[in-house]
Amino acid sequence: MTTAAPAPIIEPIFAIPFSVVPIAGARDLNPVLASLFSARATEEYRDPAARRDPLCFRGREDLFEWPHEAVGQLRREVLDGACTAVLAASTYTDAEFDALRLQARARFVIVRPDGCLPAATVPMTSWYAVYCVAAPPSLPPVRPDSAALRLYAIRHGTMFMDAANWNLRAPYGGAHHLWRPVSGQMAVFPASILHEVALNRTQSDLVLVLTRLRFAHAPQPAQPSP
Numbered sequence: 735m736t737t738a739a740p741a742p743i744i745e746p747i748f749a750i751p752f753s754v755v756p757i758a759g760a761r762d763l764n765p766v767l768a769s770l771f772s773a774r775a776t777e778e779y780r781d782p783a784a785r786r787d788p789l790c791f792r793g794r795e796d797l798f799e800w801p802h803e804a805v806g807q808l809r810r811e812v813l814d815g816a817c818t819a820v821l822a823a824s825t826y827t828d829a830e831f832d833a834l835r836l837q838a839r840a841r842f843v844i845v846r847p848d849g850c851l852p853a854a855t856v857p858m859t860s861w862y863a864v865y866c867v868a869a870p871p872s873l874p875p876v877r878p879d880s881a882a883l884r885l886y887a888i889r890h891g892t893m894f895m896d897a898a899n900w901n902l903r904a905p906y907g908g909a910h911h912l913w914r915p916v917s918g919q920m921a922v923f924p925a926s927i928l929h930e931v932a933l934n935r936t937q938s939d940l941v942l943v944l945t946r947l948r949f950a951h952a953p954q955p956a957q958p959s960p
Contacts, residue, residue: 746905748889752913753819753922757811757865760918766804768868768941771842781841789849797840797943808865812920812945813838816863819922820949834949842867845881845940851931853886859925859946866915867943870936880935883921885911886928915940 757763775791784792798809813836821831845851856862870881887908893899901907913921923929925946934940 749905750924750927751819751823752885752911753822754913755815755819755920755922757815757918757920759807759811763804763807763811764867764917767808767842767943770802770804771844771867771941774842775844787849789846790851791844791846793842795839795841795946797842798838798945808943809840812840812863812865812943813947815920816861816922816945816947820861820947833952835952836947836949838945838947840943840945843942843944845931845934845942847934847937847939850933853884853928853930855928856925856946859948861922861947861949862925862927862929863920863922863943863945863947864915865920865943865945866917867941868938869915869917869940870934870938872936877933877935879912879932881915881940882932883913883915884930884932885913885923886930887911888928915942 771793774793779793780786781792781794797805816838817831817836821828824831826834843851864883887910889908893908915921931940931942
């Protein structure tokens with residue numbers, strides 16, 4: 735009688751968390767934010783360190799400091815949603831996580847038709863949140879990835895690829911991840927992941943709020959803002 739071989743134990747060892755968080759009150763909040771950002775897409779509010787691009791406006795990274803009621807609500811909802819996602823991916827208890835000190839910086843971005851956000855990682859930051867204020871209403875059938883957030887799986891860049899590992903099932907495969915922004919939803923992921931916003935092939939603007947977050951234990955001295 736042949737004894738069946740024991741089944742191998744397989745587990746993911748380098749999995750990366752990616753969370754999509756719905757923002758409460760977005761239906762009423764987003765039109766106000768979209769109008770505000772459109773009015774302030776001017777030189778006064780432009781990030782002076784960013785390259786001038788008529789197809790993509792990048793605001794200063796002081797959005798959460800604006801004394802505006804809608805921005806105050808946005809700040810609360812974005813930080814609450816991001817913290818919920820980070821806590822769900824960690825081993826902290828609620829009390830332990832609540833004791834951490836949070837630092838955050840945010841900006842608004844308007845990706846116009848034919849514009850994009852080039853691929854980058856985010857330095858001096860542990861988590862990144864991409865909130866969609868307004869998304870193009872339709873996608874060109876020939877470019878379904880138009881204005882999408884792409885996250886690149888670069889850790890497989892040095893892997894020797896052959897017939898045995900090019901078609902691994904999730905979560906072991908090396909495929910990139912694509913998230914299509916939806917108004918009222920926020921993507922949260924580690925800031926070290928290479929990401930970009932693909933070329934906007936629609937006739938409408940994509941309006942985003944980009945937030946950098948990092949956390950510290952309460953006894954640690956405060957670091958400069960990220």
